[in-house]
Amino acid sequence: MSDHIGLLxxxxxxxxxxxxxEELRGEGLKDITAYMPYPDHHIEEALGYDQSPVRVWALAGxxxxxxxxxxxTSFTSMDWPLVTGGKPILSIPAYFIxxxxxxxxxxxxxxxxxxxxxxxxxxxKPMVVYDPEFSAGKFGVFVTVPPDRLGRARDILNGQEPxxxxxxxxxxxxxx
Amino acid sequence: xxxxxEVPRGAVPHPDITDLAEVNRDVLRPLGRPGxxxxxxxxxxxxxxxxxxxxxxxxMWKGIGVTGLASPVGWGVYITTFVFWVGIAHSGTLISAIxxxxxxxxxxxxxxxxxxxxxxxxxxAGLFPLIHVGRVWHAYWxxxxxxxxxxxxxxRSPLVWDVFAVTTYFTVSAVFFYLGxxxxxxxxxxxxxxxxxxxxxxxSLGWRGTDREWHHxxxxxxxxxxxxxxxxxxxxxxxxxxxxxxxxxxxxxxxFAPYFVAGAIYSGVAMVITLTVPLRKAxxxxxxxxxxxxxxxxxxxxxxxxxVFYAYLSEFFMAWYSGEEVERAAFWARxxxxxxxxxxxxxxxxxxxPIMLWFKRVRYSIPALFTISIFVNIGMWFERYVIIATxxxxxxxxxxxxxxxxxxxEMGVMxxxxxxxxxxxxxxxxxxxxxxxxxxxEVLPTPMRRAVPAHGGLEGGDR
Numbered sequence: 001m002s003d004h005i006g007l008l009x010x011x012x013x014x015x016x017x018x019x020x021x022e023e024l025r026g027e028g029l030k031d032i033t034a035y036m037p038y039p040d041h042h043i044e045e046a047l048g049y050d051q052s053p054v055r056v057w058a059l060a061g062x063x064x065x066x067x068x069x070x071x072x073t074s075f076t077s078m079d080w081p082l083v084t085g086g087k088p089i090l091s092i093p094a095y096f097i098x099x100x101x102x103x104x105x106x107x108x109x110x111x112x113x114x115x116x117x118x119x120x121x122x123x124x125k126p127m128v129v130y131d132p133e134f135s136a137g138k139f140g141v142f143v144t145v146p147p148d149r150l151g152r153a154r155d156i157l158n159g160q161e162p163x164x165x166x167x168x169x170x171x172x173x174x175x176x
Numbered sequence: 177x178x179x180x181x182e183v184p185r186g187a188v189p190h191p192d193i194t195d196l197a198e199v200n201r202d203v204l205r206p207l208g209r210p211g212x213x214x215x216x217x218x219x220x221x222x223x224x225x226x227x228x229x230x231x232x233x234x235x236m237w238k239g240i241g242v243t244g245l246a247s248p249v250g251w252g253v254y255i256t257t258f259v260f261w262v263g264i265a266h267s268g269t270l271i272s273a274i275x276x277x278x279x280x281x282x283x284x285x286x287x288x289x290x291x292x293x294x295x296x297x298x299x300x301a302g303l304f305p306l307i308h309v310g311r312v313w314h315a316y317w318x319x320x321x322x323x324x325x326x327x328x329x330x331x332r333s334p335l336v337w338d339v340f341a342v343t344t345y346f347t348v349s350a351v352f353f354y355l356g357x358x359x360x361x362x363x364x365x366x367x368x369x370x371x372x373x374x375x376x377x378x379x380s381l382g383w384r385g386t387d388r389e390w391h392h393x394x395x396x397x398x399x400x401x402x403x404x405x406x407x408x409x410x411x412x413x414x415x416x417x418x419x420x421x422x423x424x425x426x427x428x429x430x431x432f433a434p435y436f437v438a439g440a441i442y443s444g445v446a447m448v449i450t451l452t453v454p455l456r457k458a459x460x461x462x463x464x465x466x467x468x469x470x471x472x473x474x475x476x477x478x479x480x481x482x483x484v485f486y487a488y489l490s491e492f493f494m495a496w497y498s499g500e501e502v503e504r505a506a507f508w509a510r511x512x513x514x515x516x517x518x519x520x521x522x523x524x525x526x527x528x529x530p531i532m533l534w535f536k537r538v539r540y541s542i543p544a545l546f547t548i549s550i551f552v553n554i555g556m557w558f559e560r561y562v563i564i565a566t567x568x569x570x571x572x573x574x575x576x577x578x579x580x581x582x583x584x585x586e587m588g589v590m591x592x593x594x595x596x597x598x599x600x601x602x603x604x605x606x607x608x609x610x611x612x613x614x615x616x617x618e619v620l621p622t623p624m625r626r627a628v629p630a631h632g633g634l635e636g637g638d639r
Contacts, residue, residue, distance in 0.1 A: 104344055114392075135613075
């Protein structure tokens with residue numbers, strides 16, 4: 001990878017970015033990063049995304065929270081079994097509320113952790129491969145290519161009339 | 177994250193916005209140098225927080241006796257205001273999570289302000305249990321922790337459920353709010369300079385809007401919304417059970433949970449209108465918060481006002497129909513007893529005034545909606561006062577009846593809580609983008625070079 005070269009193109013239009021991504025992938029250039037001001041599903045589809053593993057985090061966190069809520073209320077009640085209001089020591093309907101709240105709390109926290117791990121946030125490396133326009137209205141396509149295919153990749157990107165195209169050898173180390 | 181198939185019925189929601197980058201310019205403009213008006217409001221808010229601090233400090237110094245709380249009315253203005261603020265919080269989550277799951281096309285431009293309102297309202301509500309317990313230095317007893325005597329809270333008590341519900345709600349709504357702002361903080365970072373750029377750089381977590389980030393972000397957002405939806409319904413249900421589980425006449429009814437949830441959404445949407453009307457005017461966001469958005473919020477207000485009115489009527493009906501003497505006396509006292517003014521304020525503000533929302537001209541008039549929303553805010557505060565104070569003052573035994581008069585300390589704390597809320601909301605309007613930039617772009621026309629479909633499923637024009 002060390003001899004690879006990065007190409008960063010900015011597009012004004014979604015379809016230009018989608019065409020560029022599909023052509024690059026057709027050429028076998030799979031190391032592509034797209035930049036979007038909002039989540040555009042055309043681009044996500046072009047990159048061939050699968051299901052996000054974040055859903056597993058949400059489920060696991062929720063189940064752990066629910067189990068923890070039930071366990072906590074039950075064990076602390078049995079630790080000091082004092083009857084109040086004539087209710088059973090293990091008052092399951094009442095404990096269900098605590099378990100539910102804990103399920104939501106841990107489900108949410110675990111989802112966020114899953115998001116951070118999967119999307120590699122926070123991103124603390126220098127923002128070399130980036131353009132402030134990407135958060136405004138431009139769509140970016142960054143591709144790393146071996147030197148012998150640089151010309152072909154450049155032709156593909158230029159074919160979609162980018163508003164900006166820059167060669168960025170430094171960026172390869174910082175990409176994704 | 178809506179997709180191409182969910183084209184809103186009718187026209188595009190924001191016909192005056194043509195360009196994606198224009199959204200950044202318009203929404204980030206208010207983050208510039210604040211005007212004199214903003215500083216004056218901030219000074220007012222800080223003065224109000226001073227009032228809150230002085231009142232609370234006085235109560236800490238002298239003890240809970242400086243309030244009007246005494247047997248039989250042990251819950252008064254503090255608990256009323258607590259329920260009021262928890263209720264206000266609800267519509268933020270409704271707009272951000274529930275309407276997100278229902279793909280309502282009008283939520284994008286409002287939800288950021290509504291979510292901020294939620295977080296700050298829960299922060300305000302959270303003060304009241306601490307104030308109400310009196311000896312605030314023992315407030316940590318509410319939290320189950322392994323203490324030296326191995327005593328644990330009574331998990332059968334609704335008050336303990338409340339601790340769990342409200343802390344969970346605060347955490348979840350704060351996380352949801354922050355997560356949603358990350359892409360917009362990145363947009364603010366890209367437009368800012370100097371110290372602000374550094375600040376936004378840190379809090380945007382280095383967001384670049386890459387496909388990987390958006391892909392997982394979208395999925396996480398759906399799950400957060402799906403988890404927040406039952407949570408928001410549970411929180412106000414739990415708050416209502418603080419009352420409904422007790423056998424006080426006027427409290428002990430099964431309709432309390434849905435009745436409170438509807439009331440919470442009602443008051444919250446009204447508060448969103450109250451807050452966004454000046455915001456829209458001050459920051460020139462008319463193209464984003466259009467009259468159509470206010471029409472949609474007004475309809476939500478109308479629906480929930482009818483649910484709330486139905487709940488009032490069914491309470492009165494059940495008191496009569498049950499033949500329960502104590503219940504009948506309590507509800508008679510509610511309307512014609514010494515607190516008649518509170519009950520009638522509630523009925524007029526919450527049930528009568530919103531009848532005007534049936535008229536389209538009213539729903540499309542911003543000044544009219546603003547005025548009605550103020551009435552609803554007042555009415556909903558009085559609703560909780562009626563439920564809490566008037567029910568307690570007239571329980572079973574005539575010798576145990578008694579009056580409650582809020583003291584100046586309590587009023588100081590109550591007024592101060594609005595200043596505390598306003599303080600955070602003012603900071604929000606200047607530090608964070610008040611409209612969700614990235615999500616708004618999803619409902620704008622997709623920028624396409626070719627008008628004709630270039631690929632399967634790719635269409636020009638609106639999404």
